[in-house]
Amino acid sequence: MAAASPEESIMSKEKEANINVYVRIRPLSREEIIAGDKCAVTALKDGKTAQVVEEGGGYKLTTRTFKFDGCLGPTADQDQVMERLKVVKMLDSVLEGYSSTIMACGQTGSGKTYTMSGRDEGVHKGNNLGKMERKEDGLIARSVSYLFESINKRTSNSDQEKIYTMRASYYEVYNEQVNDLLRLDAPPRDVKWSSKDGFYVDNLLLVDCETLDDVFAVLEEGSRNRKVGSHEMNKDSSRSHCIMTLHVDSNFWIGDCAPITRYGRMLFVDLAGSERLKKSKSSGEMLRETGNINRSLFTLGKVISALSEGKRGDGMVPYRESLLTKLMMESLGGNSLALMIACVSPSSSALDETLSTLHYGTCAKHIINAPSVNMDARDKVVLELELEIVRLKKENSLLRSKLGLADEEEIATTVTIPPYCASAKRNKSPRKTSTESNCKTSGLAKADLGNPSLEKQLKGLEKLFAKDGNFYQRFATFIFGGKRRLR
Ligand SMILES: Nc1ncnc2c1ncn2[C@@H]1O[C@H](COP(=O)(O)OP(=O)(O)OP(=O)(O)O)[C@@H](O)[C@H]1O
Numbered sequence: 290m291a292a293a294s295p296e297e298s299i300m301s302k303e304k305e306a307n308i309n310v311y312v313r314i315r316p317l318s319r320e321e322i323i324a325g326d327k328c329a330v331t332a333l334k335d336g337k338t339a340q341v342v343e344e345g346g347g348y349k350l351t352t353r354t355f356k357f358d359g360c361l362g363p364t365a366d367q368d369q370v371m372e373r374l375k376v377v378k379m380l381d382s383v384l385e386g387y388s389s390t391i392m393a394c395g396q397t398g399s400g401k402t403y404t405m406s407g408r409d410e411g412v413h414k415g416n417n418l419g420k421m422e423r424k425e426d427g428l429i430a431r432s433v434s435y436l437f438e439s440i441n442k443r444t445s446n447s448d449q450e451k452i453y454t455m456r457a458s459y460y461e462v463y464n465e466q467v468n469d470l471l472r473l474d475a476p477p478r479d480v481k482w483s484s485k486d487g488f489y490v491d492n493l494l495l496v497d498c499e500t501l502d503d504v505f506a507v508l509e510e511g512s513r514n515r516k517v518g519s520h521e522m523n524k525d526s527s528r529s530h531c532i533m534t535l536h537v538d539s540n541f542w543i544g545d546c547a548p549i550t551r552y553g554r555m556l557f558v559d560l561a562g563s564e565r566l567k568k569s570k571s572s573g574e575m576l577r578e579t580g581n582i583n584r585s586l587f588t589l590g591k592v593i594s595a596l597s598e599g600k601r602g603d604g605m606v607p608y609r610e611s612l613l614t615k616l617m618m619e620s621l622g623g624n625s626l627a628l629m630i631a632c633v634s635p636s637s638s639a640l641d642e643t644l645s646t647l648h649y650g651t652c653a654k655h656i657i658n659a660p661s662v663n664m665d666a667r668d669k670v671v672l673e674l675e676l677e678i679v680r681l682k683k684e685n686s687l688l689r690s691k692l693g694l695a696d697e698e699e700i701a702t703t704v705t706i707p708p709y710c711a712s713a714k715r716n717k718s719p720r721k722t723s724t725e726s727n728c729k730t731s732g733l734a735k736a737d738l739g740n741p742s743l744e745k746q747l748k749g750l751e752k753l754f755a756k757d758g759n760f761y762q763r764f765a766t767f768i769f770g771g772k773r774r775l776r
Pocket residue numbers: 314315316318363395396397398399400401402403404408523525526527528560561562563632
């Protein structure tokens with residue numbers, strides 16, 4: 290895909306977008322097959338619908354369908370997930386300065402960690418060319434590889450020295466506290482608020498990543514330090530909500546001005562799974578964990594439900610009721626592009642949880658975010674002014690062509706400032722110039738000079754512009770036959 294220019298990317302997006310929701314149905318596990326569970330959830334051929342078949346009393350069957358942006362069945366491999374979910378599009382946006390979030394939700398053992406991190410997460414052997422070597426790598430490893438590949442391509446086509454920098458952080462929300470997974474010796478981190486960044490984790494370690502292996506090292510360290518426990522439903526169950534963030538800053542230059550920086554961010558959120566205590570048989574410390582997991586997921590549900598009803602803003606939406614929802618504020622109803630993967634087991638014994646996940650996803654589909662490029666206010670103004678100049682130049686050139694005048698660029702090489710130009714009058718003697726700034730004051734091509742009737746008409750126009758500020762607007766309206774915004 291051809292990369293959009295910074296100007297194009299800013300002008301073309303900046304509009305509201307729904308959260309994309311996909312369902313992934315994992316295969317029946319060995320334990321489920323041994324227990325004689327039936328397959329009750331299937332992906333229909335349209336690639337978008339999940340069908341649930343419930344057994345009532347006797348032979349009565351009830352079929353329910355849930356439609357999403359996509360539904361992937363048990364045979365879909367990690368490659369297909371990456372492709373069908375259009376993750377690359379989100380990653381391209383990150384390189385253009387947007388925030389993107391991919392979050393996996395679903396009951397315990399439904400395949401969230403498998404989808405995000407793959408199997409044997411943490412034992413990656415990447416290389417700096419970004420080639421994929423492992424079939425079971427999850428979305429995080431694949432995304433990081435794509436980002437490096439794409440950055441390499443973009444920078445090799447540019448003569449600027451350093452365009453992209455990448456830093457990574459990895460933390461978990463465990464029992465309503467935030468732990469930095471890259472600094473286990475550090476005390477729990479505070480969640481603070483700023484008007485610029487919203488809620489953020491204070492004092493989090495950000496690791497500079499110059500190569501793919503640097504990011505894989507962060508992944509490995511974070512995954513190793515994440516709280517994992519074993520219960521009846523998953524022997525490697527994640528006991529915390531995990532958020533890995535890639536900060537991708539990109540610099541670009543317009544003309545001679547100082548570089549403009551855009552702050553792209555990619556968030557990978559692997560939520561802890563909801564679980565029924567009756568089934569998971571958690572006890573002791575795990576029981577407390579389960580309580581906290583279910584409570585924060587309940588709040589997340591409330592936030593999703595409020596947003597899907599069209600409520601907006603802090604206050605109307607209960608973001609502040611849990612740490613997880615505070616930290617997800619940008620992703621849910623904020624300025625991030627967002628993708629939710631609802632993971633489900635196909636097993637008939639997990640039907641209640643599966644239905645609850647599908648309802649969760651159905652609600653989330655209605656959430657509207659307003660993606661916008663992250664950049665400093667000063668840079669935004671500079672960029673807007675640059676874009677305005679480009680627009681005005683185009684408009685000017687169009688006006689000139691309608692008037693039958695030569696293009697400014699042509700004048701730049703040949704122009705003699707006409708005698709009636711104010712600046713020329715001040716200087717008295719006409720000058721030869723090749724700079725653009727001088728040609729802006731001239732307004733005529735050499736060939737046009739000496740044409741007395743044209744000179745007279747233009748003089749008249751100039752007088753009208755000077756006398757009547759609105760004349761330019763009316764003039765443009767007359768020329769273009771419609772209303773145009775001219776500043
Ligand atoms: N699509 C899949 N294909 C093959 N195996 C899968 C798939 N999805 C999940 N599994 C396997 O199912 C088991 C449970 O998956 P996983 O640990 O990813 O669940 P989880 O939703 O993250 O659970 P928890 O919330 O308890 O952490 C793992 O052994 C995993 O390898």
